[in-house]
Amino acid sequence: MRSILRTDPIARDVTALCAAAVVVGLSFGAIASAAGVPLGQILVMNAFIYAGGAQFLAVGLAGAGATAAAIVLAGLLLNARHLPFGLAIGNEVLGDRRPARLLGSHLMTDESVAFALAQDDPARRRRAYWMTGIALFLTWNISAAAGAVAGSALGDPNTFGIDAAFPAALLALTLPSLKDRASVRVAVAGAVLALATTPFLPAGLPVLVALVALALALPVPKRKAAKS
Template sequence: MRSPLRTRGPLRSPLPAADRALLRDVSLVCLASGVVGVSFGAIAVAGGLPVWVPVVMSLVVYAGSAQFSAVGILLAGGGPVAAAATGLLLNTRTAAFSLAVADVLGERGRLARFVGAHLVTDETVAFALAQRDPARRRAAFWISGLGLYAVWNLCVLGGALAGSTIGDTDAFGLDAAFPAVLVALVLPAVREDARARRAALTGGAVALAVTPFVPAGVPVLLSLAGLLALGRTA
């Protein structure tokens, strides 16, 4: 007589392989996002900003590159107008991202569309567009979007609380985190796209050239002149 355990065959996960792969990938991206979030909160507070500033910014703005740029400008002595303008310009790309995932949110109510629009990021759009089935696209978007939003804000809060105990960020080398993260965000596009590489080099050259002569934060805005090079090649 066979054992009942033998007749059942090998134990299997209740989730299909595709779903397990999605959860695994989302978890890995959440882990990476959490590390960056802790760094953002710690450096912002250690640089002199109140704890509530990076926390509220993360809840309301929720855009890593825009937040790093805005806080970096503030800590460098730039004004709030330059910081806000830079963040807004960096966030304009999400308008195109919203069009790419319009079908994911189009059938939902107003509240769901509002929340979904706030969750649109590079990562959530990438997860959604990687799925062929409409139902799976919606699932991928919401799972990654809610997961990343929760992890990012919790880690920013933890980093901000930890940053209040840090004296001089320069002593720990944390001041290099802002440019390092920004470089990491643009590096994939620069590597793969020659047009993006020309635009980045042009914008960087303009920023370096004007830095000694203009207030902090303005070189970042003027570096957008690199988009002119991108437009000519397009």
């Protein structure tokens, strides 16, 4: 195993990624269980929805009393980024057979797409995508199930501070993306909008209002210099 990790950079990177995913999966399972989500529903959500950030969001909004419509809309908006992801990898990675395309679409994550696009050779690109997708899917399902079983024995999340794990996990997912000024502006403006509207809107809607901050990421047209 060690020799494979030393000679295969894709396997090494995927292994490191899965090690980090274990922590996130455990935290989601514990949070969902402590929030009152039955174990069976957690397992079904992990297998058929398989959208880490959207799952955290759904559990958090449901715990805050948000409507089903608000939860579904928030999840769809959060995962809308997968549309350009699909265009980026296309047939070169997923192939032209419908079963493979359906399975590959279900396994699509930020990490699997990023690992695939980082490869120059088409064969390595396909290998990186499928290896990352399958490994993360198995890791997420197993670790989240283990977290749910452990979390069911913890009781009230407020007693142990588990209620703080949801915003902490989302913050951990967000921080790596804040690499430039535009991302920081959007994040700060979105947080301000969400906080400002929370006292006045039903649970779940402030996070949708925060999406207005995405306008700050649009390029600002430059004025042409006046001719003298």
